[in-house]
Amino acid sequence: MTLAAALAFPITLFFVGLVGVVLRRNLIVILMSMELMLNAAGLALVVFHAMDPSPAPVSLVLLLLGLAAAEVAIGLALAINLVRLEGSPDVDLARILRG
Amino acid sequence: MTQLYVLFSVLALMAGLLVVLQRNPVYSALSLLVAFVAMGFAMILLGSPFLGAVFLIIYAGAIITLFLFALMLLNLRRPSFDFDFSPRSYAGVIAVGAVWAATLFALFHTPELQRPFSVNASFDPAFYRMGLFQQYIVPFEILSVLLLVALVAVLALTRKEGTE
Structure with a gap:
């Protein structure tokens, strides 16, 4: 499996969510x-972190958690x-x- | 590891499709729970067990409960929350599909991304220290202010008219 194939899953999941935003009317x-x-x-950030470990992706995911809560x-x-x-x-x- | 990652990703994708396609919002919330659990396990398999655990606790625990609580609180009797079957909505879905296809085309034609995928990461608290308290200290502080603002905004939004 290539890195592109591993990234295809989070990207597809993102677009599934986008279809939901476009298609549904219930807030x-x-x-x-x-x-x-x-x-x-x-999840895409975690895929990058799994390939090349660095502080940036994991910190961004933690910041994302707080943002999503707000x-x-x-x-x-x-x-x-x-x-x-x-x-x-x-x-x-x-x-x-x-x- | 990567086979299991594919398994949990496909599970998350199927649950995500169910979130979008279920007519009843309570079933949507439960499908979202399945999607979050699958994504949490995918994060654990990708060498970030701390993120996976935090994800399971906060999303599968707190946020799903919040959604279900809001649905129960609203107690919707009339199922007026169906799909938007208007032409503009079909046009939107077709546009989203086109952008998705273009993104995947770009993804599989970028030479830097065609490396074989392997999980090199393991749990290292130093990453979180360096990231949150050195490199991203300003966004971290902004996030704390954002949460305070969100708290005040929610209180202001849900205040009933006439009560002070």
Whole structure:
């Protein structure tokens, strides 16, 4: 297996998440797909680290964990607000930029 | 090692497809759990057992629980959260597929990436020390501020109208 073949899996996983963001309308499922994309990027960094060990990829994956935690907290708060306003987490219902 | 990595990657891909294609968001969350566990094991097999363990604890433990908690809290009765079957959505999926194909074409035609893959890494705490506390100390501090801002933002967002 070449390095390119090992990288093909995280890249494909990233695009699966992107299809989810494009195809779904439920804000919570869109957030799950975004988590999938973020973690596919992290897995690609770990593949590079496995081939050539260095401090950069593992530190970036740890920073990514914190970033994803902040992102999912705000995203779920937005989803709860959307359900409270419109009765459904459908992103097409979000038309106004205030709570 | 690399065969097992392929196995767990294929498992993560299939679970990721299920996240996207399941109609019920609770099933999506459970498929996401399978995908995260598979990715955590893939990280362990790639010579980063600490990252794999942190990944399993935080994602498979905390974040999935957060998603399921939000789904249970919202208690959605009307399944209005279906797929977007409009032409713009099909165009988006076709565009994503085209970009994916182009990325894979570039990936398999870059000479530097055609080296045989082998796992050379092993767990070394010095990597984390050098990375987090020397090389990336500024992003690390920015991340702590970002988490504080996210905390305040979530409190502000979920505050009910009229309550102070």
